[in-house]
Amino acid sequence: MHQGYDLIGDIHGCGLTLIDLLEQMGYSKRNGVYQHPKRKVVFLGDIVDRGPNIRLACHIVRDMVEAGHADIVMGNHEYNVVTYLSEAPAGMRQPFLRPHTPRNNFIVEQTLEQFANYPQEFNEMLDWFLTIPLFREYEHFRVVHACWDHQMIDEYLRRYGSNHITKDMLPESVQTDSFLYQFLDRMLRGTSLKLPDGRSM
Template identity: 55%
Template sequence: MTLSDSLEGYDVIGDVHGCGATLAVLLEKLGYHQRDGVYRHPRRKVIFVGDLIDRGPRIRLAVRIARSMVEAGEAFIVMGNHEYNALAYCRRDPRKGQGWLRDHTPRHNRVIKETLEQYADHPAEWEDTLDWFMTMPLFLERDGIRVVHACWDQAMIDEFRQRYPDGRMDEAFLQVSAQYGTRDYAIMDRLTRGGQLRLPDDIEIHSGDGFTRRSFRTHFWARDPRIYGDVVFQPDNLPDDLELRELTPEEIASLSYYGPEEPPLFIGHYWCEGIPALPTLNIACVDYSAVKFGRLVAYRWSGERELDANHFRWVSVPEMPQARPLPWEIEFD
């Protein structure tokens, strides 16, 4: 497919994580202006890669901006793992009586804490927002580009699309996908959380965000990976000399692969740092840790088959005390 004469291209925006005011600044910088309560551009549209919620100071604002654009046809969005997690956290599991699809553990409580607090006085709005999350597709293919939150695994996408041609899950899929070990869990996990490998010998990573992890995130564009260092893709370094550890045949078989001949692909999720750069000429990650006082990043795509790092645009997030959203930041003119 090619872009229409009236559409100049797409601006693919990374994980917002509640940085609603910064999102507004980035949109203005990209030439979008608010009209009738919606940010619009005369010749371009936005694609959000998911993870609008959690952690940041202005979550409701971030959701309101993105949702109003999507519903007005000025933007598209794919589901992130944080939207999925919120759905599972707030939906009952019929197998557990009064339990939840996503257990309310201290770790899970901590992740969603800011979101629930900022919606606490707006319960109807939160329920409506959860319903909107259910309408988000897990992936997009538009005008020659692909977008997914974490990993484009073609076999899993084809399998999902056979059941859900529009890319949107239903309540039945949500229920089963929350059950570890099911095929639906594997599909949701791979598309929204990406590949992960377990660390050996009970080794742990104590990451900068305060979590302890026993696995590491992997990328999916190494043609012939041999060692951990060929596929690790996260800001936290592997401990000791683990980057030199050889991958087992089973670990190699578990990895997804996206080749250089495939269409341009945009992802978020991976907490990149520093100046935005391209891992390959057909893949761009637009998550640059905005809520950790990094950068809220967009890639300005205008039809090119080979991506160009000069097309990244961003707004740096200043480090300042977290603040509740003010009424004027929530209500549009």
């Protein structure tokens, strides 16, 4: 069975480059799914946005995950596109969970454009994004898109009992004063480092 893992980070819609990379690493397409006789990919999130072949990238990754030839953790871009398209519940000031500001519109523009003619497929992909774990632990390593914060992970597991989010948690997850928001911010975006002169990164 699997004797090793190949970790692949932010693909950002570069579907053809992903194919090149997989083939160079000894993966080949069998029964429609890229696979390796002995190895397994761990995708580190951010499959969507920016690149020219976002749909292709999503399908390659999802097919590999569903066939057991890859694992994945969620990136901030998957979470963002889901909240960008989720209507806010009554009582919230904004129509969507993620505000449609010029900056946010620009970030998801390529993804929306490339899925525009495939609405049903896009909805299924968005549902799949929500099933993606936020963090994963293996025997000898751990994976997370941005920052592994053990205390916050323990607290999350205590509160929610799993390593993923569900649709009904999304409204709370955009409230900046909630644990859920702070947890996702840490897992998916990382931590802020203070620099001299009041700057940060």
